[in-house]
Amino acid sequence: MSSERLFSLRNRWFATAAGVTALIAVASATVGFVWLPLLQPTAGFAGLWDAICSAAGLVRAVPVAEPVVQANYKTTNVNLSSKVPGNSSAISIGRGATLAMQCTMCHGARGLSEADSPNLAGQYALAIFKQLQDYKSGARISAIMGPRVVTLTDQDMHDLAAYYAYLPRLPAYHPATARPTPRIVESGAPMRNIAPCASCHGSIDYKGGSPWLEGESPVYLMTQLNAFASGARHNDISQQMRNIARGMSPAEIEAAALYYASQP
Amino acid sequence: MLHSRRLILAHFWLAFAGFGVALILGEWQMFIRSPLSAWIGNPEWYYRSVTAHGTAMAYVFPTLVAMGFGYAITEAALKRPLIGGNWAWAGFALVAAGTVTAVIPVSLGLASVLYTFYPPMIGSPFYYIGVVLVVAGSWIWVALMSVNLYTWKRANPDTPVPLAMFANVAGSYLWAWTAVGAAIELLFQILPAALGLTTTIDAGLARVFFSWTLHAIVYFWLMPTYIAYYTIIPRAIGGRLFSDPMARISFALFLVVAMPIGVHHLFADPQVGAGFKFMHSVFTALVALPTLLTVFTICASVEIAGRLRGGKGVFGWITALPWRNPMMLAVTFSFVMLGFGGAGGLINMSYQLDASIHNTQWITGHFHLIFGGAIVIMYFAIAYDLWPHLTGKALDSFRMMRIQLWSWFVGMIVLTFPWHYVGILGMPRRMAFYDYTDPAIAPQAVSVIASVIGGAILVVSGALFVAVLVRGHMAVRVEPGEYRFSVAAHQPARVPAALNGFGLWVSLMLALTVINYGFPIVHLMSLRNTSVPVVWIGAPR
Amino acid sequence: MTYDPGHITGAMVAARIERRWTAISIGIIALLIVMAAYAGIHQAVMPQPRVETADPRTLHIAGEFIESNLGSAVEPDGSVTVRAVGQQYSFTPQCIVVPADTPITIRATSADVVHGFLIEHSNVNTMLVPGYISTIATRFATPSERVMPCHxxxxxxxEGMWGRIKVIDKATFMKLAADRRRMTCVAQ
Incomplete structure (x- = not known):
């Protein structure tokens, strides 16, 4: 047994096994890379070599048929992953604090609003940064915010975001008694394409770029949800939030807003 | 005579403990997303449970069974104590430590990424480290199987390697190479991201690496079952193994074609070329060959048993079979489930039919029938057969064993047949709840309830299984004698070198890996702009 | 035992039966492969012919997947191209409208993680992997309304990622398409 040479073409086992394997590989490659692609008239390959390369998985750009349709409104051009604010240094936070002086009228001295404008203390830096960018570009329209962000540079926005993210989340101005979690927040409405609010806005999971909602003004939350639903607000990336708000009933919008407002 | 009884028992008990917990989680999942239950408040708990169920059932349970059974085979087939007992304990400790390391972040909700990982979602690094430790522990076992085989071969140059050991080492080599794909994905893609060293990951490439593991791992789970078919069943029911060389060919073929076919899991993926999808489809068809050969050989072996017991005529041998013997029941149920599961598998592997059921509940039904059904029922049989040799005590709760096997079989059919059906209706996988009041999916409700009932039967069966084994520990002391494997009807005095070692088959496996996976992997690695930002799961909020 | 003539004949008979069965098995497998190839030739569902890439970070900023370009477009040859994006946790457009009995090409990609794209009661079933573009060629025979979950x-x-697709009468679709360049059935 031990004297038998295995890796030799004269060994019937080696020759058969290797031969059959090679044969199947070659035959299936011929069918898969040449024959089947060429039989697909709709694929529109430029020739045999193009067909083989495409079947092998080489990246191919398809000739563009029609021009891309541009929106007649501004959409966000924030790339969330490349604009992630870096380390929030003490200097950045300090600069942000100075810049934030002009925001106190609406957003409060410590980032806690006394009107129905949003609380910013402890808000995610990325969420603040993105909204500032969108106000500046016109993707998010506000008569109040628009004029105030015109002069802000990217660095200013980073600093402001860092400052507000650094402020502690204090019990907000609006707290009522905490309400039980409504179904729309916890479970959503799957067949209307509404994922649970909490699957992006924290408490179940958090999706980068989405804001922290606890303790916000219910009026503000309802206004924003209605604006998303009508399309009046359209700075969410690829309609992410419009898709949700559109399916929500007025009662659900109210329930979600009141719930988040009641949370500490 | 088994020497490393404590070692083997430790493997089996840890395996069955994990299995028991995961079984209960599985049934809870079935229930919570069925019309019988209100929607779970926090859907994340459901995904947490799915991650734990999958990790325990796919990585921990079958790996420990294969390891424990492998040590038993080594001692029983080679008739000498295991070489490297301390290393074996070290491997066991690694698997146990890895399991604990992975379970903690999963139960805290920090790694609800499912056992298939799904980058660019990234969870706690400890989850992935735990899985790596489990695999590392099993690689020690692979090395020990190899060392024991070659030491024995050097001492017995003119005797064929016993079939059980040949198959066992084939399984270990298959696993060693199979696990490499997921190991590369974990070590070079996911862990650097989980540890914060990188912020992007090529999800398409990761899926290709995972497919390398994902299909052949099923054949690794299958190996103990096939070994039991060939080397335990004919002896246990009083027959002979029909053919020894054919058995070796089957195991060799598994080694060659089980792994370089994984792209059939990616038929619907955009990052792999259509040509490679077709090639993998063809080789996937080939993997049916060793199974068909096995079906023939085992049916023929069982027929020999029937005839030796006085069965006459074309079908008379069937009634003459020892139907009250749990092993006879186990192999029958296993074959029936393998038949249905295999038929379903033919649909999955064919390029075109796959589109109608790809990644629906059909797939979940399919692998539960094959793995949970055909494979695991033979794990039960293996445990029943080995237990007296491990405990030195009688295992004679035959009635309970029969009820256990029957209930597992019935439960699995009731669980998986409706599951396949809702898959054909297009029911998507892995959702924490479904709104069955919507007319679009209302027709699926009844089938889902049926599956819940099937799952409940399985939980009862699983409890019975543990009860049988525990009773075995408390039974009267017996002398079980030498642990024997089946004898072939025509026991060969010599076998060709090709069927006495793995050089040829491992070479072919490696060559086919290069042919079928080489280009897609190298090409995807060379792409500069396909790495995408990591999405954290269970991030600080 | 080895020299028992009965044993040797038995072994030879066994080997012959075994070879016959092996041949049958190989035949079955060859048949399966031929069937798969045949179905491929005759334009059953085929995997996408090309690999294409797209950067998920900038889908919404430029290129064919900006939101105003998503939805159904009528091509010069009369076929319809549907562009869609999958993201946590919706497809955009969340309601796709297509004409019946018309060749349709769906082009879709993911903006974040891996999603599934499935239209119930049809063969439209693919994965959306971020970084890559999935394409599916299909045709719906008759008007209908179906769900489109992420699988x-x-x-x-x-569990909340369920879209819908409406297959409408071809003439109605073309009339609607005359004044809108990208069609969806999203309620505005």
Missing amino acids: EFCGAGH
């Missing part, structure tokens, strides 16, 4: 685990809100 791959994509995070804690996966």
Whole structure:
């Protein structure tokens, strides 16, 4: 047994096994890379070599048929992953604090609003940064915010975001008694394409770029949800939030807003 | 005579403990997303449970069974104590430590990424480290199987390697190479991201690496079952193994074609070329060959048993079979489930039919029938057969064993047949709840309830299984004698070198890996702009 | 035992039966492969012919997947191209409208994690992997309304990711398409 040479073409086992394997590989490659692609008239390959390369998985750009349709409104051009604010240094936070002086009228001295404008203390830096960018570009329209962000540079926005993210989340101005979690927040409405609010806005999971909602003004939350639903607000990336708000009933919008407002 | 009884028992008990917990989680999942239950408040708990169920059932349970059974085979087939007992304990400790390391972040909700990982979602690094430790522990076992085989071969140059050991080492080599794909994905893609060293990951490439593991791992789970078919069943029911060389060919073929076919899991993926999808489809068809050969050989072996017991005529041998013997029941149920599961598998592997059921509940039904059904029922049989040799005590709760096997079989059919059906209706996988009041999916409700009932039967069966084994520990002391494997009807005095070692088959496996996976992997690695930002799961909020 | 003539004949008979069965098995497998190839030739569902890439970070900023370009477009040859994006936890457009009995090409990609794209009661079933573009060629025989769930685990809100598709009469579709360049059935 031990004297038998295995890796030799004269060994019937080696020759058969290797031969059959090679044969199947070659035959299936011929069918898969040449024959089947060429039989697909709709694929529109430029020739045999193009067909083989495409079947092998080489990246191919398809000739563009029609021009891309541009929106007649501004959409966000924030790339969330490349604009992630870096380390929030003490200097950045300090600069942000100075810049934030002009925001106190609406957003409060410590980032806690006394009107129905949003609380910013402890808000995610990325969420603040993105909204500032969108106000500046016109993707998010506000008569109040628009004029105030015109002069802000990217660095200013980073600093402001860092400052507000650094402020502690204090019990907000609006707290009522905490309400039980409504179904729309916890479970959503799957067949209307509404994922649970909490699957992006924290408490179940958090999706980068989405804001922290606890303790916000219910009026503000309802206004924003209605604006998303009508399309009046359209700075969410690829309609992410419009898709949700559109399916929500007025009662659900109210329930979600009141719930988040009641949370500490 | 088994020497490393404590070692083997430790493997089996840890395996069955994990299995028991995961079984209960599985049934809870079935229930919570069925019309019988209100929607779970926090859907994340459901995904947490799915991650734990999958990790325990796919990585921990079958790996420990294969390891424990492998040590038993080594001692029983080679008739000498295991070489490297301390290393074996070290491997066991690694698997146990890895399991604990992975379970903690999963139960805290920090790694609800499912056992298939799904980058660019990234969870706690400890989850992935735990899985790596489990695999590392099993690689020690692979090395020990190899060392024991070659030491024995050097001492017995003119005797064929016993079939059980040949198959066992084939399984270990298959696993060693199979696990490499997921190991590369974990070590070079996911862990650097989980540890914060990188912020992007090529999800398409990761899926290709995972497919390398994902299909052949099923054949690794299958190996103990096939070994039991060939080397335990004919002896246990009083027959002979029909053919020894054919058995070796089957195991060799598994080694060659089980792994370089994984792209059939990616038929619907955009990052792999259509040509490679077709090639993998063809080789996937080939993997049916060793199974068909096995079906023939085992049916023929069982027929020999029937005839030796006085069965006459074309079908008379069937009634003459020892139907009250749990092993006879186990192999029958296993074959029936393998038949249905295999038929379903033919649909999955064919390029075109796959589109109608790809990644629906059909797939979940399919692998539960094959793995949970055909494979695991033979794990039960293996445990029943080995237990007296491990405990030195009688295992004679035959009635309970029969009820256990029957209930597992019935439960699995009731669980998986409706599951396949809702898959054909297009029911998507892995959702924490479904709104069955919507007319679009209302027709699926009844089938889902049926599956819940099937799952409940399985939980009862699983409890019975543990009860049988525990009773075995408390039974009267017996002398079980030498642990024997089946004898072939025509026991060969010599076998060709090709069927006495793995050089040829491992070479072919490696060559086919290069042919079928080489280009897609190298090409995807060379792409500069396909790495995408990591999405954290269970991030600080 | 080895020299028992009965044993040797028995072994030879066994080997012959075994070879016959092996031949049958190989025949079955060859048949399966031929069937798969035949179905491929005759334009059953085929995997996408090309690999294409797209950067998920900038889908919404430029290129064919900006939101105003998503939805159904009528091509010069009369076929319809549907462009869609999958993201946590919706497809955009969340309601796709297509004409019946018309060749349709769906082009879709993911903006974040891996999603599944499935239209119930049809053969439209693919994966959306971020970084790559999935294409599916299909045709719907008659008007109908179906659900379009994501079938791959994509995070804690996966269970809420259900879109819809409406297949409408071809003439109605073309009339609507005359004044809108990209069609959806999203209620505005």
